[in-house]
Amino acid sequence: MAELVHKRGKRRDDNGLGGAVDFLLANARLVLGVGGAAVLAIATLAVKRLIDRATSLPDEDDGKAEGKSIEESWQDLSLIKAVPKPPKRQSRTDLSESLLSPSVILPTQVAEPHGHPTSPETPQVESRTLLCLTFQEKLLSYYRNRITIPETEVALGKQLAKDICTELQNFLRSKFPELPFGPMFLGGSLCDDLQVVAADHVCFMLPLVFEPTLWSLIPGEDTVIKNPWFWMIRRTDLEYFPRGSSPLDRFIVGGYLSSNVLNEALHKILVASVNWPAIGSLLDCAIRPVVASEELKLEVTHQQIQLNITLCPVMEAGDKVLLAQPPKGLAENLWRQSFYSSEVSKLKELDAGDAGARQGCLKILKGICKNHPFLSKLSGRHLTHVVLHLCDAESDWAEEALTARFQQVIEELVGYLETSFLPCYFNRRINLFCELLEEEIDEMGYTLYSVVAEPSRLLWECAYK
Structure with a gap:
């Protein structure tokens, strides 16, 4: 019973x-x-x-x-x-209750970033240690142990890139003297101490030499796509200076300097003309041009590092810096305006003024997005402009405030992703998210919003998943 x-x-x-x-x-x-x-x-x-x-x-x-x-x-x-x-994509109200749920308990057995199991002792000790740290200490530990690149690796990457750049420059001058290119130089985050995790990427900036009286810039709003980020370069005075008067005339399409035609010509040179095995043998490395790529890329394999090189044709006219990087699937004559030099100068100027941690916060964010499976589409450009926007609202960027500033950057990013609009710091009409797919924005917004209440989970996910 x-x-x-x-x-x-x-x-x-x-x-x-x-x-x-x-x-x-x-x-x-x-x-x-x-x-x-x-x-x-x-x-x-x-x-x-x-x-x-x-x-x-x-x-x-x-x-x-x-x-x-x-x-x-x-x-x-x-x-x-x-x-x-x-x-x-979930809205903030949809997920508000889920963010109030108890924190996920961290496992004592974890795997290395690439999925290989670690030793039975190290992960347990490390996870216990991390659980005892404050979030500020976790950020600084992550910066020291997983973000910072050894100085020897940075120096090797710069020197190797410089040597390859010199060899390519000499080749272009000897084999294609008619091409209107100025002296190449290195560019990118590796040269500005903003690269993270590994010294694995550098840009070769290839400036175009042109006659200012024969070329004029068309603002982005007046182009076919009405996007202020992308400009056009028009050939002028053709009735007085016919086609052929400028060395750049060979790259004209419909009266405009075509970034696509220029890139195709350089791609053929990189793939079919340059003797990369000979240059690689001279520099004790293997150099291979990437054939199936819309960008001009080289892959370099050295005993100690792997280096990816991007060749960037650039035109500087007054205060405008235009790159031969047209948007995908659209008009081939467009040139992307670059704000990279202004971004770096502004960050360094602000940090130098108050010994701030803006660059350190940016590098932590770049490392997280680089290693995270769902945040890789957030580039250094996106993160830099979010930090710069926050600098206008927050003046305290001392190291002691790193936790608060990091939390704010995550919250700001969620807001920008929610509206699918990230304004450029130097021209707020430009949407830096304009080339991302809606699905990519949704996924990144969901990922970040789900950790707003506990941003330290981002460090754990990147370090041990």
């Missing part, structure tokens, strides 16, 4: 749990939509199965329980861990 009462009580508990599940899912459908409700259903039902198994009597479902191993039981729990996130 007692057993019967117990079983009836258990059924009433089950009915109560089932009713709670139904009520939860019904309301979730209204808040999260069908996709979100489906995700929540998977997680809720998985938890219900675990509760059922934990509260069931030993004599119930013996036939099923006998063949159930411990490993198979853990597979039920993996349903919860493997629940996919909703496919659509």
